[in-house]
């Protein structure tokens with residue numbers, strides 16, 4: 048049977064690169080020709096509101112609302128997302144049907160050989176509360192300055208001296224052909240779902256659901272599922288500094304997570320192994336993290 052599919056994606060270079068990865072996976076798996084796949088770039092609120100930290104703009108679904116609308120009314124058949132940017136609770140009518148094999152999960156430091164090499168009081172550009180807190184935990188002298196825009200924009204701003212250094216996800220840099228930019232910070236726990244590309248379908252669309260399920264990477268799906276479940280348990284928002292990383296090891300998930308006060312002075316960590324099908328333990332871990340946090344740290348979470 049001939050298939051054909053319209054892929055909804057944000058229009059940023061990274062989003063388009065990820066949509067093309069999905070197109071390639073579908074072509075290889077279903078033996079489709081290029082004419083059977085159409086990439087439909089969609090502008091989202093997050094793309095328009097550029098110059099304020101996202102955490103400040105608030106509001107739900109900055110990156111997803113417009114994609115959801117197109118998917119919902121059939122203008123597209125699937126949406127491709129950076130799972131890191133997808134809010135915890137999704138509309139019931141939609142379903143994340145697959146994830147591509149996860150790329151690098153870590154952040155990279157750009158602008159210095161290492162954190163230690165940054166001069167006293169250096170300005171590090173990031174609008175991520177997690178990255179800011181993780182930086183300050185190691186280097187309280189650093190000055191965090193907001194920086195926004197897509198990956199290329201941030202690299203350009205760094206080049207113009209808006210900051211002395213910045214942190215970016217390794218996955219994004221690799222997908223944009225910057226494999227050698229910056230140094231990997233492998234002792235920084237990443238954001239939940241970092242490096243994962245997810246594919247969403249209409250729950251009612253059984254044909255597309257099964258076409259997409261064929262390219263699912265089970266290990267990535269399980270690990271990102273556990274990280275997002277922890278986020279759900281914490282009542283995490285874009286204002287809450289949360290890091291989490293799961294790995295599949297045999298039939299078990301190994302989940303590590305931390306919550307950090309915005310100034311980096313308080314870090315609460317946890318680590319647990321549990322069966323891959325177990326969706327309750329991440330919630331219990333979230334409760335345990337909050338129980339050990341100071342009242343002011345706990346107050347940052349809705350969970």
Ligand SMILES: NCc1[nH]cc(CCC(=O)O)c1CC(=O)O
Nearest residue numbers: 129131215216218219241242243
């Ligand atoms: N919030 C923006 C965003 N969403 C996904 C990525 C990178 C790719 C990924 O983590 O999957 C980035 C840029 C960054 O954090 O450096």
